[in-house]
Amino acid sequence: MEAFWIGCFMLIGLIAGSFFTLVGQRVPQSMSIITPRSHCDMCSIQLSWYELLPIVSYACQKGRCRHCGDTISSILPLTEIGTSLLFGLAIAIFGFQWDTAVALLLIALLHMVSVADVYYMKIPNNILLVSGGLLMVIHILHPETSWSASMIGAGVGFGVLFFIMLVSRGGMGVGDVKLFLVIGFVAGWKETLLILFLASLLGALFGIIFRLAGRLKRGEAIPFAPFISGATILILFWGDTMMKWLVAGS
Numbered sequence: 001m002e003a004f005w006i007g008c009f010m011l012i013g014l015i016a017g018s019f020f021t022l023v024g025q026r027v028p029q030s031m032s033i034i035t036p037r038s039h040c041d042m043c044s045i046q047l048s049w050y051e052l053l054p055i056v057s058y059a060c061q062k063g064r065c066r067h068c069g070d071t072i073s074s075i076l077p078l079t080e081i082g083t084s085l086l087f088g089l090a091i092a093i094f095g096f097q098w099d100t101a102v103a104l105l106l107i108a109l110l111h112m113v114s115v116a117d118v119y120y121m122k123i124p125n126n127i128l129l130v131s132g133g134l135l136m137v138i139h140i141l142h143p144e145t146s147w148s149a150s151m152i153g154a155g156v157g158f159g160v161l162f163f164i165m166l167v168s169r170g171g172m173g174v175g176d177v178k179l180f181l182v183i184g185f186v187a188g189w190k191e192t193l194l195i196l197f198l199a200s201l202l203g204a205l206f207g208i209i210f211r212l213a214g215r216l217k218r219g220e221a222i223p224f225a226p227f228i229s230g231a232t233i234l235i236l237f238w239g240d241t242m243m244k245w246l247v248a249g250s
């Protein structure tokens with residue numbers, strides 16, 4: 001893939017990433033994603049266009065509001081850079097194919113639900129429905145995998161997570177179960193189980209680190225969506241390689 005196109009997709013990812021964070025912050029509060037215009041959380045002043053440029057504004061203002069001097073959450077630039085890199089990676093790996101459309105949609109979905117889960121411990125149905133619906137439309141337009149494989153994936157994703165939810169009694173939210181239904185539909189059942197395994201591993205690892213660092217109290221729940229997202233992204237881009245390792249190692 002030409003560097004020009006990768007650059008274009010990274011730029012789109014930067015702007016889109018900023019929007020996905022906004023959606024993830026507003027939808028769980030039942031707020032419109034159009035109005036009111038973005039404002040400073042501290043002094044509530046409405047921000048001008050030059051204060052909303054992804055990365056650039058944050059860097060120029062040294063991470064502070066121009067009006068009240070309050071610090072702006074570093075989550076904003078980090079998620080923008082993350083989505084930018086992932087958009088670039090998607091076009092670099094898959095090229096101009098349907099797989100790229102699926103990858104971009106999945107990145108968008110995972111970005112939005114991760115933000116919503118971190119801020120509000122919620123995975124909004126609206127985000128799942130719109131993203132899931134669009135992924136289904138792509139599947140109808142271009143059936144890369146058979147419908148039966150997608151349905152089995154969705155069934156396994158939903159079934160296994162639903163079982164864990166019942167057994168864990170609150171350790172797993174109903175939002176995680178619904179998210180895995182969508183992931184299973186796209187990824188297939190084997191990859192879905194691998195994603196669940198990786199996500200649990202990442203969640204446990206970060207849980208221990210946060211506990212040791214004193215950022216997490218005993219019995220306090222941590223949002224699971226960011227770990228599901230991390231694992232799904234790993235499998236989306238490098239799942240084939242990982243599957244080969246597993247098969248070779250068994």
Ligand SMILES: [Zn+2]
Nearest residue numbers: 040043065068
């Ligand atoms: Zn302010």
